[in-house]
Structures are given as structure tokens and as C-alpha cells.
Amino acid sequence: MTEHRHEYRVTVTWRGNLGSGTSGYRAYGRDHVISADGKPDIPGSSDPAFRGDASRWNPEDLLVASLSACHKLWYLHLCSVSGVVVTAYEDHAEGVMVMDAEGVGRFTSVVLKPRVTIKVGTYPQIAAELHAEAHEQCFIANSVNFPVRCEAVIVEG
Structure with a gap:
């Protein structure tokens, strides 16, 4: 390739x-x-x-947001080509950063928690399974050195 x-x-x-x-x-x-x-x-x-401003975006927020957005974009694409009709998607992603005794910080994990609403009868099992493929395809998840997990909830409605 x-x-x-x-x-x-x-x-x-x-x-x-x-x-x-x-x-x-x-x-x-x-x-x-x-x-x-x-x-x-x-x-x-x-x-x-x-000493930052809580009303402004910080790099840590943006890293978690990038992982969430990349996963969502891949997931919606995979759903669209698999016959799963997504009507709503909202992710409450959470990241954990730890700092060692010297003050060096690093992310240790991010958990994506998307709540996905699909049209009734459009393959809820496939909708659930596509999160794994979306994770495999996500450019940002493939670029970080810590685990990114997905705890999705699929709702028909």
C-alpha cells in the first residue's frame, strides 16, 4: 500500500x-x-x-477531545457503510493524567463513554461491535502510548 x-x-x-x-x-x-x-x-x-484559566481549553482537554472526536468520526463512517442508522451520538470522555514525584506528567488512560442512539431495527449488535473497529482505525488512538477504552451504550429510538 x-x-x-x-x-x-x-x-x-x-x-x-x-x-x-x-x-x-x-x-x-x-x-x-x-x-x-x-x-x-x-x-x-x-x-x-x-495557574491556567479554567474558562479556556487546555492541552489535556484537547487531547481527550481529539480521541473522542476521532473515534466518533470513524464510528459514524463505519455505521453508515454497515446499515446502522445513527440518529444521535454524545460522548462523555474521561482522561487520567498522573504526575510523578519530579512533576513529570503523562496520561495513563482515556475512557470514551459514547451514548449512541440508532434507528429502531438497524442492527444494535452490529452498532455495538463497530466501536472496536472504530478504535482500530482511529488515527489519534493509534498515536498515543496509553490505553483508550470504549464503554459505549447503544439505545434504539
């Missing part, structure tokens, strides 16, 4: 200079803006535990 290369370009612009730059740990803000041509800006910061 021929390899197909895809490139992604984003700009992250720090907006946290409060007047004295990074002269001290408490002297600067963590706010930034994530941007890309033709797309709306994403207001970013660090986690509030690290």
Missing part, C-alpha cells in the same frame, strides 16, 4: 505577557490562542492546577 502523507499546520500564540514576561513563575499568564487558516480560533491556557 502506498503511504499517503497528511500535514497539519497550526499557530499557537502566547498572550500571557503581563508586563515582565517570564521573570517569575507567577509573573506571566498561560493564555494562548490556537489558530489555523480558515478556522475559528481556540482560546487556550494551562490546566487551572498549573
Whole structure:
């Protein structure tokens, strides 16, 4: 199979200079803006535990969101080609990050918890099984070094 290369370009612009730059740990803000041509800006910061703004997206939120969104996109595709009619999809994904004694953090797991509503009579067993294939296909899940589990609920309605 021929390899197909895809490139992604984003700009992250720090907006946290409060007047004295990074002269001290408490002297600067963590706010930034994530941007890309033709797309709306994403207001970013660090986690509030690290002096960030809780009203802005942090990298940890975005990693969990990326795993959830990638899984959902693959899942919807697989359903569409398998005769499963999805009418609603909502995921309450959860990630766990731990920090060691030196302050080095890493994710240890993410659990996707999608609640999927399918049209009555459109193969609930297949709908459930397709989550495993979606996980196998997810570009983001294939790129991380920690387990990503899926605890899906399928509802006919």
C-alpha cells in the first residue's frame, strides 16, 4: 500500500505577557490562542492546577477531545457503510493524567463513554461491535502510548 502523507499546520500564540514576561513563575499568564487558516480560533491556557484559566481549553482537554472526536468520526463512517442508522451520538470522555514525584506528567488512560442512539431495527449488535473497529482505525488512538477504552451504550429510538 502506498503511504499517503497528511500535514497539519497550526499557530499557537502566547498572550500571557503581563508586563515582565517570564521573570517569575507567577509573573506571566498561560493564555494562548490556537489558530489555523480558515478556522475559528481556540482560546487556550494551562490546566487551572498549573495557574491556567479554567474558562479556556487546555492541552489535556484537547487531547481527550481529539480521541473522542476521532473515534466518533470513524464510528459514524463505519455505521453508515454497515446499515446502522445513527440518529444521535454524545460522548462523555474521561482522561487520567498522573504526575510523578519530579512533576513529570503523562496520561495513563482515556475512557470514551459514547451514548449512541440508532434507528429502531438497524442492527444494535452490529452498532455495538463497530466501536472496536472504530478504535482500530482511529488515527489519534493509534498515536498515543496509553490505553483508550470504549464503554459505549447503544439505545434504539
